[in-house]
Amino acid sequence: EAQVTQNPRYLITVTGKKLTVTCSQNMNHEYMSWYRQDPGLGLRQIYYSMNVEVTDKGDVPEGYKVSRKEKRNFPLILESPSPNQTSLYFCASSLRSGRLLYGYTFGSGTRLTVV
Amino acid sequence: ELKVEQNPLFLSMQEGKNYTIYCNYSTTSDRLYWYRQDPGKSLESLFVLLSNGAVKQEGRLMASLDTKARLSTLHITAAVHDLSATYFCAVDVINSGNTPLVFGKGTRLSVIA
Numbered sequence: 277e278a279q280v281t282q283n284p285r286y287l288i289t290v291t292g293k294k295l296t297v298t299c300s301q302n303m304n305h306e307y308m309s310w311y312r313q314d315p316g317l318g319l320r321q322i323y324y325s326m327n328v329e330v331t332d333k334g335d336v337p338e339g340y341k342v343s344r345k346e347k348r349n350f351p352l353i354l355e356s357p358s359p360n361q362t363s364l365y366f367c368a369s370s371l372r373s374g375r376l377l378y379g380y381t382f383g384s385g386t387r388l389t390v391v
Numbered sequence: 392e393l394k395v396e397q398n399p400l401f402l403s404m405q406e407g408k409n410y411t412i413y414c415n416y417s418t419t420s421d422r423l424y425w426y427r428q429d430p431g432k433s434l435e436s437l438f439v440l441l442s443n444g445a446v447k448q449e450g451r452l453m454a455s456l457d458t459k460a461r462l463s464t465l466h467i468t469a470a471v472h473d474l475s476a477t478y479f480c481a482v483d484v485i486n487s488g489n490t491p492l493v494f495g496k497g498t499r500l501s502v503i504a
Binding site for chain 2: 318
């Protein structure tokens, strides 16, 4: 089944403790992206990757890191989480040919709470 | 900078009634997407509109795109409780190397008996 898999689904952590949220897709998509969703603010892009070893900042990158060493994986790293990073996180991927973007396939989400 | 505005943000409607959700965007684009999100769940793709005048229908939902007016509509016909969810439109940015989707803030729909 074609899908984007995120782990974990739920995570409670303490301020300053490094964590990684994993994202993997099995559709051979070039484009991957991380969004966070907060009430009243909608979905905001954190980082994106056009292909392996190509990543760039989105609208709200502060406090986050990503890597794209393999096409299928795009982990989100919080080196020193803070309470304002408490949010619902989505990984998304898309097939891309030139400018063409066929819409995203979203992962199931990771609800992160930083205390 | 592309801005995407949805109206209304909250909608409570009775079963059996019709209503339209509007999605306006601020710069040129010819691709628009509608997603549905149930509480605590992921986003599910509903419609992909790829050209001016595009119209797609699935069950009680119909989406259309007017690129000249920079407007998409999501029309709900004879609403049923199962349609209660949050609906997002998202727009693809022309000539952007990033080609992100810029999302509206969502319309939370509640269908009541």
